[in-house]
Amino acid sequence: xxxxxxxxxxxxxxxxxxxxxxxxxxxxxxxxxxxxxxxxxxxxxxxxxxxxxxxxxxxxxxxxxxxxxxxxxxxxxxxxxxxxxxxxxxxxxxxxxxxxxxxxxxxxxxxxxxxxxxxxxxxxxxxxxxxxxxxxxxxxxxxxxxxxxxxxxxxxxxxxxxxxxxxxxxxxxxxxxxxxxxxxxxxxxxxxxxxxxxxxxxxxxxxxxxxxxxxxxxxxxxxxxxxxxx
Ligand SMILES: Nc1ncnc2c1ncn2[C@@H]1O[C@H](COP(=O)(O)OP(=O)(O)O)[C@@H](O)[C@H]1O
Ligand SMILES: [Mg+2]
Numbered sequence: 486x487x488x489x490x491x492x493x494x495x496x497x498x499x500x501x502x503x504x505x506x507x508x509x510x511x512x513x514x515x516x517x518x519x520x521x522x523x524x525x526x527x528x529x530x531x532x533x534x535x536x537x538x539x540x541x542x543x544x545x546x547x548x549x550x551x552x553x554x555x556x557x558x559x560x561x562x563x564x565x566x567x568x569x570x571x572x573x574x575x576x577x578x579x580x581x582x583x584x585x586x587x588x589x590x591x592x593x594x595x596x597x598x599x600x601x602x603x604x605x606x607x608x609x610x611x612x613x614x615x616x617x618x619x620x621x622x623x624x625x626x627x628x629x630x631x632x633x634x635x636x637x638x639x640x641x642x643x644x645x646x647x648x649x650x651x652x653x654x655x656x657x658x659x660x661x662x663x664x665x666x667x668x669x670x671x672x673x674x675x676x677x678x679x680x681x682x683x684x685x686x687x688x689x690x691x692x693x694x695x696x697x698x699x700x701x702x703x704x705x706x707x708x709x710x711x712x713x714x715x
Contacts, residue, residue: 486547486637486670487512488533493542495528495694502528504694505542510687512547513668515661517681519705520691526674529691530640533672535559546637559638562631564624566643570615576602576626577611583634601629604663621652625659639671646676653677657684682706 490508494501503525510516518526531537533544535556543552551559570579580601584594602608605625615623624644631639641660645653661684664671675681681688681702688705690697698708 489545491543493539496540501694510670512670514686515664515671516687517685518674518689519678519681524691525694526691527642530642530674534561534563534640560636561638561640562634562636563640564627564631564644566646570623570626572615575612575614579626580629580633597633601633605629620648621656639669641673643674678709
């Protein structure tokens with residue numbers, strides 16, 4: 486699914502968190518949003534997810550005006566930093582959760598969860614509870630849970646932010662491979678420029694609620710190294 490953001494603005498009172506954003510995200514691409522804290526990255530993600538509404542402007546999903554669609558209608562999977570798993574549910578139950586509430590048949594749920602456990606390489610951990618997992622394993626489960634509903638779009642807001650560097654590197658490589666296998670339109674927020682450069686097809690640099698530059702990793706890298714103050 487492609488995403489078109491048209492003249493999107495968001496105000497909190499008199500403060501402009503996003504100002505006239507225009508942006509097209511191609512179907513199946515992996516786009517990274519970078520920029521200083523407070524530059525509007527999460528706000529944009531929340532508006533795309535339907536968790537928040539824009540003050541002005543429109544959001545289109547593959548040619549359909551989706552500005553006012555409900556969260557459910559958008560079929561979006563999201564993972565946030567420290568995205569809490571359900572503590573009282575096992576890994577299996579966490580992943581199956583989105584399928585359960587859609588009353589999918591038990592056989593289908595079972596097949597799907599098995600596949601996802603394989604994908605995140607935690608087949609042997611199905612019966613564990615979140616507090617019996619490492620941070621990296623927990624974020625993989627959160628990703629599997631987001632993927633279980635076969636979303637049209639995957640939104641990741643600093644999903645690996647709280648993890649140590651080695652685990653982050655493993656997970657970003659894993660995400661890159663996963664995206665190659667099954668290219669799903671993915672927006673990935675990170676404050677780590679290196680992470681964005683390694684993972685994304687395209688990078689968007691935000692500054693004070695506006696897009697400062699948008700382009701392929703090479704172009705953005707050049708911009709970052711010649712404007713190192715940003
Ligand atoms: N619910 C809110 N009420 C008031 N201000 C907010 C709210 N959410 C975000 N903001 C402000 O909007 C700006 C952008 O926030 P955010 O999108 O979270 O930035 P980022 O994710 O790039 O760090 C920040 O200045 C933040 O304080
Ligand atoms: Mg944020």
